[in-house]
Structures are given as structure tokens and as C-alpha cells.
Amino acid sequence: MLAQARAAIVATLFFTLLLGVAYPLAVTGIGQLAFPAQANGSLIRDAKGQVVGSSLIAQSFTKPEYLHPRPSAAGADGYDASGSSGSNLGPLNEDLAKRVAEGTKAIQGEGAGPVPADAVTTSGSGLDPHISPENARRQAARVAAARGIPVEQVERLIAANTTSAWLGVFGQPTVNVLQTNLALDAAAPAKPAAPAG
Amino acid sequence: MNPQGWAEIALTIALTVALGWPLGIYLGRVWAGEKTWLDPMLKPVERLVYAACGVKPEKGQTWVQYALSMLAFSAASFVVLYLILRFQNLLPLNPQGFPGLSSHLSFNTAVSFVTNTNWQSYVPETTLSTFSQMAGLTSHNFLSAAAGIAMAAAVARAFASNRSDNLGDFWVDLTRISLYVLLPISLVIALAYVALGEPQSLLANVTAQTVEGGKQTIALYPVASQEAIKQLGTNGGGIFNANSAHPFENPNAITNLIEILSMNALSLACVVAFGRIVLARKEARAIVAAMVILVAGGASVIYAAETQRPPALVAAGAQSDVNMEGKEVRFGAPSTAVWAAATTGASDGGVNGMHDSFMPLGGGMAMFLIQLGEILPGGVGSGLYGMLVMALIAVFVAGLMVGRTPEYLGKKVEAKEIKFAMLAVLILPLSILGFTSVALVLPAGLAGLLNHGPHGLSEIMYAYTSATGNNGSAFAGLTANTPWYNTTLGIAMLLGRFAYVIPVLAIAGALAAKPKLGATTGTFPTDGPLFVGLLIGVILIMGGLQFFPALALGPIVEHFQALAAVAAH
Numbered sequence: 001m002l003a004q005a006r007a008a009i010v011a012t013l014f015f016t017l018l019l020g021v022a023y024p025l026a027v028t029g030i031g032q033l034a035f036p037a038q039a040n041g042s043l044i045r046d047a048k049g050q051v052v053g054s055s056l057i058a059q060s061f062t063k064p065e066y067l068h069p070r071p072s073a074a075g076a077d078g079y080d081a082s083g084s085s086g087s088n089l090g091p092l093n094e095d096l097a098k099r100v101a102e103g104t105k106a107i108q109g110e111g112a113g114p115v116p117a118d119a120v121t122t123s124g125s126g127l128d129p130h131i132s133p134e135n136a137r138r139q140a141a142r143v144a145a146a147r148g149i150p151v152e153q154v155e156r157l158i159a160a161n162t163t164s165a166w167l168g169v170f171g172q173p174t175v176n177v178l179q180t181n182l183a184l185d186a187a188a189p190a191k192p193a194a195p196a197g
Numbered sequence: 198m199n200p201q202g203w204a205e206i207a208l209t210i211a212l213t214v215a216l217g218w219p220l221g222i223y224l225g226r227v228w229a230g231e232k233t234w235l236d237p238m239l240k241p242v243e244r245l246v247y248a249a250c251g252v253k254p255e256k257g258q259t260w261v262q263y264a265l266s267m268l269a270f271s272a273a274s275f276v277v278l279y280l281i282l283r284f285q286n287l288l289p290l291n292p293q294g295f296p297g298l299s300s301h302l303s304f305n306t307a308v309s310f311v312t313n314t315n316w317q318s319y320v321p322e323t324t325l326s327t328f329s330q331m332a333g334l335t336s337h338n339f340l341s342a343a344a345g346i347a348m349a350a351a352v353a354r355a356f357a358s359n360r361s362d363n364l365g366d367f368w369v370d371l372t373r374i375s376l377y378v379l380l381p382i383s384l385v386i387a388l389a390y391v392a393l394g395e396p397q398s399l400l401a402n403v404t405a406q407t408v409e410g411g412k413q414t415i416a417l418y419p420v421a422s423q424e425a426i427k428q429l430g431t432n433g434g435g436i437f438n439a440n441s442a443h444p445f446e447n448p449n450a451i452t453n454l455i456e457i458l459s460m461n462a463l464s465l466a467c468v469v470a471f472g473r474i475v476l477a478r479k480e481a482r483a484i485v486a487a488m489v490i491l492v493a494g495g496a497s498v499i500y501a502a503e504t505q506r507p508p509a510l511v512a513a514g515a516q517s518d519v520n521m522e523g524k525e526v527r528f529g530a531p532s533t534a535v536w537a538a539a540t541t542g543a544s545d546g547g548v549n550g551m552h553d554s555f556m557p558l559g560g561g562m563a564m565f566l567i568q569l570g571e572i573l574p575g576g577v578g579s580g581l582y583g584m585l586v587m588a589l590i591a592v593f594v595a596g597l598m599v600g601r602t603p604e605y606l607g608k609k610v611e612a613k614e615i616k617f618a619m620l621a622v623l624i625l626p627l628s629i630l631g632f633t634s635v636a637l638v639l640p641a642g643l644a645g646l647l648n649h650g651p652h653g654l655s656e657i658m659y660a661y662t663s664a665t666g667n668n669g670s671a672f673a674g675l676t677a678n679t680p681w682y683n684t685t686l687g688i689a690m691l692l693g694r695f696a697y698v699i700p701v702l703a704i705a706g707a708l709a710a711k712p713k714l715g716a717t718t719g720t721f722p723t724d725g726p727l728f729v730g731l732l733i734g735v736i737l738i739m740g741g742l743q744f745f746p747a748l749a750l751g752p753i754v755e756h757f758q759a760l761a762a763v764a765a766h
Contacts, residue, residue, distance in 0.1 A: 004266055007250040007368050008273035012340075014246060015375060016277060019426075020336030023380065027422040028399060031391035039397045041417055041445070043405070051405045054415055056394060056444040059407045066408070070526070074439075082322050082402055082416035084439035086523045086551035088674035090652035091759055096522065096554075097509040104513035115515040117507075121522040124442030124550045130526040134516075163449075169205050171450025172529035181408060 044178065053178050057081050058127045061181060065146035065190040067131065067139050067158075069177045070118055071103060074126025086124045111141050130174035133162055149188045157183045198504045202531035206496050209457055209535045214489060216462040217574075221469020227377045228350040228370070228470055230254075239376050246372045257363035260706025263351050264699055266367035267344060271311050271695075274340055279307040281333040282325075291326035292401035298324065305683035310334055312694035313341035313576055315427075315434030315546055315669040316686060318678040322416040322437050327399055334434060335423045339383070342430025342463075343374040345578030348698055349467050350374075352582045353474040355705035356606045359713040364705055378463075383425040386459060390421035394448035397421045420445050428459040431576040433546030433669045441536075441549040442525055449527060453549060457536055460545040461492075464574035467581040477606050479724035484584055487732045488542075488574040495566045495573070496538035502559035503530040508762035520559075523551030534559070541566035544576030546669025553648070553656065553672040557759055560672065561752025564659050567666040569740040570625060576667060579694075582701045586618045588723070589704070591735045593618075595721050604720055607713045614707055617700040626743040628665040628692045632685050633658045633747070641681035647674030651758070655751040664689035 031039040042055045053059045058069045060079045072078030073087040089096035103120035116135040136158045144151040161180040164173045226233055247254055258266065281288065282303040286296050298306065302319060309316045315338070321330070347370035354365050391397050398417040405413045420436050424446055427434060441447040441456055465485060472481025503520045510517035519530045528536070533550035540547055541563040552560050566573060572583040589605055593615050596603030603610045636642025636657050646653045659672040664686040671677070677686065722728060 001265075003251055004269040005273075007252055007266065008269040010250045011246065011270060011368060011371065012273040012277050014249060015340055016332055016336045018336075019339040019375065019380065020332035023384070024331045024335055024397075024419045024422040027384065027387045027391070028397050028419050030388060031397035031421060034388075035391045038394045039391050039421075040400075041396045041398065041403060041415055042394055042448075043403060043415075051403055053405045053407055053413060056448050057413075057415055059405070059409075059413050060411060061409060063409060079413065082414045083320060084322065084437045084443045085320070086439065086442065086554060086673070088551055088553040088647055088672070089522065090553060090648040090655075090674070090755070091507055091509065091520065091522070091556050092650070092652065092755060092762060093509075093648050097512055100509040100515065100522075101513040104515045108514075115513075117510055117516045117519055117521040118526050120510070120513065120515050121524075123521075123525050124523045124548070125437075125439035125444060125525065127439070127444055128525050128527075129444055132526055165201065166450040166454075169201060169208060170454050171205075171527050171532055174527045178408070185408070 044182065055176060055179055056129050058129045059178060061177065064142050066181045066184070067136055067143060067175070067177050070128050070131060071099070071120065071122045072126040073122040078126065081127055084125045084127055086126060087122045111138055113138055129176055129178060131177055133158070133173050133175055136175040136180070143184065147184070147188050147190050153188065154184070157187060198501060202500060205531045206500060206535045209454065210489060210493050210496070213458050213461045214465060214485065216458055217465030218469055220462055221466035222473065224378060224466045225470035225473040227373050228353065228474060230373070233377055235377055235381060243372055243376055247368070250368055252366065252368040254366060254369045256366065258366050259362045260364050260702045260709070263364045263367050264702045267348065268695070270344065270367070270371065274311045274337060275307050278310060278333055278337055279303050282306055282329055285326045285329045288326070288328050290328035290331070290399065292399070293326055295324060295326050301680045301683040302678060305687045308687040308690050309669065310337040310434065311341055312667050312690045313345055313430070313432060313544070313579070314664060314667040314690045314693070315432045316664055316671070316690065317434055317669070318683055318686070320438040321435060327401070327418060330418050330423060330436060335426060338423065338426040338430050338432040338434070339375055339379050342426070342432065342577045343371050343379060345576055346374045346467060347371050347578065348702065349471070349578035349581040352585060352701065352705045353471045355709040356475045356608060358709045360711065361709050362706065364709060379426060379430060383429055386429065386455065387421045387425035389455065390424055390452060393452050395421040395424055395452065396445050424456070427547060428456045428545065429463055431460055431464060431543050431545040433540060435547065441547045442551065447549055450532065453528060453532055453536070456547070457539050460547065461539050461543050461574055463577045464543055464580040467578055468574065468584070471581055475606055480606060483724050483729050483732070484588065486729045487736070488572070488584065490729070491569070491733060491736065492538050492542040492573045495542060495562055496535045498562045499537050499555070499559045500531055500534035502556040502562065503534055505556050506763050507556065508759050511763050511766050520556050523554030525550065537563050538566060540670055541668060542573035542575070544571035544579060544666060544668050546663065548670050551673060552659070552670060553674045557752045557755035560655060561748055561756070563670070564655065564662050564752070565740065565744065565748060567662045567668045568625065568629065568744045569736055570622070571666045571668060572736070579667065579698070582698070586621055586701060586704070587736055588732060589614055589618050590622070591728070591732045592721060592723065594735060595731060601719065604714060605723060607715065608708045608711050609714065614704050617704045621697045621700040622739065624692055624696045625665055628689045629658065629661045630747060632661040632689055636661070636685070639681070641679065645676035645679060645682060647676070651751050651755040655755070658747060658751060660686060661689050665693035667693045
């Protein structure tokens with residue numbers, strides 16, 4: 001029994017150091033050297049070097065001149081990147097039905113055509129950085145009007161930030177919301193708000 | 198449903214099998230102690246471990262010694278992990294400044310990661326320090342997986358041996374599997390994950406000034422290194438709360454594919470390695486066939502369910518061809534469905550979409566796949582020995598039908614083995630249905646529900662199913678970080694791991710001592726489609742008899758409610 005106890009304690013400590021300290025630190029060292037952008041969270045900085053977000057993490061957009069991300073259940077106000085979460089509401093939950101109905105109604109007022117499912121449902125993480133191409137195209141008219149530019153220009157920028165399924169089979173086509181919005185700002189800054197009255 | 202979706206599901210499963218084969222050949226060499234190409238680098242480390250642990254590698258152990266070593270190791274792991282979590286505030290690398298975990302949460306989490314369950318009652322990014330993630334959880338992702346594969350190696354030796362009591366040495370198996378299999382593969386996958394976008398940082402977080410002028414705090418961890426072993430070792434415990442739905446854990450379709458492949462390939466490899474050690478490659482192929490058929494069936498049912506019309510979308514008048522609540526756009530229904538079948542069939546428990554928000558039959562199928570015993574292809578190691586228990590029961594049933602003593606792989610299967618097999622198998626309904634029933638009548642059990650009605654029953658039953666099956670996925674609406682759930686789920690995890698594997702090791706001991714018989718004309722063939730069919734039948738009938746009545750009150754009732762709700766519009 002004593003021999004078993006000794007082996008158990010020594011093995012636990014040795015492997016904790018090897019697999020729990022040396023291994024992650026080795027991956028950190030190599031990762032930081034070889035792939036610094038990804039290893040630090042795929043951050044996007046503005047001209048002044050200030051971090052404006054991560055290309056992998058959704059952030060809130062509510063102004064009409066931007067593409068809007070999917071609704072988020074992460075944190076109290078959504079898009080909490082230090083508290084990822086889905087809604088976990090079951091398919092027949094009344095809160096879900098109410099939220100989807102309200103979201104659909106709001107979007108129906110923005111333009112013609114059916115409301116895409118991803119526009120009114122929360123993602124698994126609450127941080128989904130993407131929307132579907134249909135969802136993006138449905139928002140193009142609103143964005144174009146708010147910026148005073150042709151719809152085709154917005155659609156071109158959406159297409160430029162669209163990724164199709166890998167090898168045509170794995171995953172779904174996506175539009176990255178933050179990257180598209182930054183491209184919109186670079187190409188055609190939003191009109192200043194009309195003076196009140 | 199569309200052809201691309203079906204193609205993705207079929208290709209993913211086919212690739213898993215294609216990868217499991219060569220991996221199994223390599224794993225067989227590691228089990229047998231043969232030379233590998235990593236020997237020049239790792240042999241000295243291996244010898245060092247044996248010397249430090251006082252292990253004589255050539256000596257071997259009986260099943261009792263093997264089981265005691267495994268229990269001693271699990272106990273030591275539990276204590277170290279419990280202390281790391283309880284006192285993380287006193288340990289280094291806590292840039293978040295998090296306090297230590299409560300005693301019941303430390304207990305639950307330590308049990309969870311030592312039993313390869315990786316159930317999580319907490320939100321990692323608001324609870325765990327970087328040190329706890331690394332030294333606490335990453336290391337036990339490796340070790341609980343290695344212990345599972347070690348026990349499978351012992352069972353394989355039992356079938357291969359002829360009147361022996363030697364099942365190999367637990368410490369040798371643990372060391373060789375960690376050093377030669379899990380560590381090198383994880384290292385390669387982890388670096389690929391970093392290249393593909395997963396963070397690997399020791400910082401707590403970065404703060405972004407968002408485009409519309411808000412502030413966003415983005416939590417970071419050494420994600421890639423843990424993600425690699427999380428999936429490879431069928432652990433499944435998320436680095437973040439949203440698990441592999443989180444874009445940092447699973448940023449794109451390529452990482453998603455690697456994560457699915459790595460969570461099933463090693464479990465299949467155990468079966469292939471078994472076939473080579475026991476000289477029963479055709480029988481191993483039959484087992485793989487049964488696993489693949491059932492998991493493909495499960496994936497198909499979930500895909501079909503998730504492309505049913507969701508009541509909320511129908512009522513609102515939005516597009517309703519796919520249930521996107523709880524799913525990521527980059528994955529959609531097919532990637533989420535094949536993942537859900539793989540993770541619940543494999544005892545992984547990682548998720549890339551929220552099972553609680555699945556359509557009733559989608560979530561119900563995920564739960565049923567766990568209830569079938571985590572053998573499709575099951576956890577690393579545990580899937581193999583769980584499937585062998587089913588195979589013993591299958592040949593026993595066949596033997597009853599023709600009236601002769603059953604044999605499996607040259608070993609006579611007698612009353613003792615079947616009794617132990619049933620003892621192991623009955624742990625599942627006892628723990629799952631027992632704890633669920635008690636939780637349903639206690640205020641403490643009902644307090645944590647997010648959803649009510651049949652879906653509430655599913656939330657509670659899924660929790661005990663997941664814990665007992667050592668899966669770790671959740672209907673996450675249930676608030677489980679309470680003394681009641683932390684304690685009872687912890688006990689369910691312990692029962693599911695140890696009350697299952699000790700009878701299995703006893704069977705191994707009994708089989709090892711028997712003579713190895715040659716096949717005769719009277720031997721029931723266990724390598725053909727007839728046996729595959731029988732095995733699938735036994736698995737489905739046992740799972741169905743045990744759990745169908747309870748499932749009928751949860752997901753199945755809810756399914757008809759959903760149909761009625763859609764029809765009303």
C-alpha cells in the first residue's frame with residue numbers, strides 16, 4: 001500500500017509539472033513567437049494603436065449605418081466577452097417566443113423580405129462574430145441610406161468580408177460583422193447626424 | 198436539411214474512422230511496450246518516472262493491484278486538484294485576482310476532472326485563474342484520459358492472455374500513454390489551433406474601446422494548449438463558459454473539424470489497438486462498425502430535428518428552416534448536429550451549440566446517446582471496455598438462444614463475468630433515474646431550473662445522465678452551482694467512473710485466468726454482420742428499456758407540444 005501511495009503522489013506531482021506547467025508554457029512560448037496576432041486574441045487596433053475589438057468576438061452595434069450582429073445572451077447587456085453564454089431557453093420557452101417576436105417585428109420594419117433566423121436568435125456563445133450573408137444583405141439598404149452611398153457599394157463590402165463553407169462542405173457561409181463595419185467606415189464615413197429640429 | 202449538410206456529416210464520420218485506424222496501430226505499439234520513433238527522446242523521461250515512483254516495469258500487476266493503483270492515483274489527483282482550486286487565491290498566475298472556489302464547487306470540479314467527466318457548475322472566465330486552468334485542469338485533462346486508456350489496455354491484455362493473472366502495470370501504462378500518445382499529439386494540435394486563431398496568452402484580459410464607443414473586456418487564457426487535450430482526451434470541459442461555441446475555443450470550420458475528429462479518433466484507436474493486441478482484428482472491426490452505425494444514426498436524428506420548424510420562429514413570422522437559437526452562424530445545423538452526436542456518443546461533453554435550446558428530439562437524442570452507456574465510441578479507453586461489457590452480454594444472449602456456454606475471443610463467458618457485467622451496466626439507471634427522481638421532489642433540486650414543464654425534467658435528467666456517463670455536457674439552463682447539485686452530481690460522477698470500472702477490472706481478472714480456447718464449429722462468430730446487428734440490438738434494447746419511460750415524459754412529450762405549437766400557426 002505504501003508503495004502505491006508513493007507512486008501516486010510522485011506521479012501526480014511530476015505529471016502536473018510536465019503537463020500542467022511545462023506543456024502550456026511551451027505552447028505559449030512558441031505560439032507567441034510564431035503566431036503573435038492569433039495568440040493574443042486576433043485583436044484589431046485603430047490608427048492610434050487603440051484596441052477596438054477582436055475579429056473573433058462580437059461587439060454591440062446599434063446605429064443604422066452599421067451592420068448589426070446577432071442578439072446576445074452573454075452578460076446582462078449582451079456581448080460580455082468575459083461572460084460567454086447562450087440563452088439556454090428551451091424551444092417552447094415563452095421568454096424565447098416573446099424575444100423572437102419582438103426582434104422580428106423590429107427588423108421587419110427595416111426592409112422587405114423574410115427575416116433571417118440568425119437575426120432574431122442568440123448564439124451559443126453570445127459572442128458570435130458572424131451573421132449569415134442573407135442577414136447582411138437584408139441590412140445593406142439601411143446601411144447605405146444612413147451613409148448616403150449606393151447599396152451596391154455596401155453589398156460589395158459585405159461580399160469582400162464573406163467566407164464560404166470550407167471546401168464547400170464544412171461549416172456555413174459567414175459575414176464578419178466587425179470587419180465589414182470597419183471596412184464601411186474606411187470606405188465611406190457615416191453622414192453626420194442631421195441637426196435637431 | 199440539404200445535401201451539403203449530409204455530406205458534411207458523412208465525411209466527418211468517415212474521416213474519424215480513417216484517422217482512428219493508424220492511430221490505433223501506434224497505440225497498440227505503446228500498449229505492448231514496443232519501440233516507437235519517439236523513444237530516443239522519451240525513453241530517458243520514462244525511466245526517470247519509474248525510478249522516482251519506485252515502479253518495476255517488467256513485474257506486472259494482478260487485477261486487484263491494478264485497480265488499487267488506479268484508485269490511489271485518482272485519489273492523489275483529486276486531492277491536488279481540490280487544493281489548487283480551493284486555494285487558487287494563494288497560488289501564482291492569478292492575474293484576474295479571483296478568490297478560491299467554495300468547498301462544494303472545489304469538490305465537484307475536482308471529481309469532475311479526475312473522472313474524465315469535466316462537468317462544470319461554474320463560469321470559468323469569472324471563476325478560474327490562469328494557474329487553475331493550466332496546472333489544475335489542463336494536467337488532469339491528460340491524466341484522467343491516460344488512466345482511462347490504461348484500463349482499456351489492461352482489459353485487452355486479459356483477453357489476450359492464457360491462464361495468467363498479469364494485467365500489466367498501471368503506472369507503466371499511465372506513463373507511456375501520457376508521454377508517447379497524449380503529449381506529442383496535443384502539442385501538434387495545440388500549435389495548429391494557435392495558427393488557426395485560438396489565443397494562447399497568460400494575460401487575464403484586454404480591454405477594447407468598441408467602434409460605437411463602448412468598453413469591452415475580452416477574457417483570455419492559454420486556450421489552445423487546453424483545447425487540444427480537452428478534445429483528444431474526450432474531456433470536454435470548456436476553457437470558457439460557452440465551451441467550443443466560444444469563438445476563441447473554436448474559431449472556424451477547420452478548428453471545428455479537428456476538434457470533432459480528435460474527440461472520436463482516439464476512442465476508435467483503442468478498439469483498433471485492442472484488435473491487434475488480442476489478435477482479433479476482424480472482431481475489432483465489428484465493434485467499430487457497431488459504434489459508427491449508432492453514432493451516425495444519432496447524428497442524422499439530431500440534424501433532422503434541428504432543421505424542423507422551431508415554434509418561436511414560426512410564431513414570429515421569421516425564417517424557420519433551421520433552429521438557430523444557441524447555434525453559431527459558422528456551424529449552423531450540420532456541424533452542430535454531428536458534433537452533438539460525437540460529443541454525447543464519446544463521453545466528451547464539449548459542445549459547439551447549446552443543447553438546452555435544441556429542438557426536443559435533438560436534445561433528447563443527445564441525452565439518449567449518453568444513456569446508451571458512452572460507448573459510441575465512448576470515452577478514451579472507457580468506450581472500449583464499456584463496449585466489451587456489451588459484447589459479453591450480447592454473446593451471453595446468443596448463448597441463451599442456442600443453449601450453449603458462450604465464448605468471446607476464445608474466453609468462456611460464465612456466470613461470474615455476466616454478473617459483474619450487469620453490476621456495471623446497472624449503475625447507469627440506478628444513478629441517473631435515482632438522483633433525478635429525488636431531485637424532482639426536493640425544493641433544492643427544482644430551484645435551479647430555467648425552463649419548466651417537460652423541458653425542466655429534461656434539464657434535471659440530462660444533468661445526472663451527463664454526470665453518471667462521465668460526459669460533462671449540460672442542458673445549461675440548470676443552475677448547478679449549489680450545494681445540492683455539486684454534491685449529488687459529484688457522487689454520480691464517482692459512481693459512473695469507479696463503480697463501473699472496478700467490476701470491469703474484475704471481469705478482466707477472471708478472463709485472464711481462463712485458458713484461451715481456439716474457435717470451433719460451434720463458436721458463435723463475433724466478426725460478422727450478424728454479431729454487429731446483435732450488439733446494436735442489445736445496446737438499444739438495454740438503453741431503451743431503462744430510459745424510454747423517462748424520456749417519454751421529457752423530450753418526447755415536448756416534441757408533440759412543439760408540433761402542436763407549429764400547427765397552430
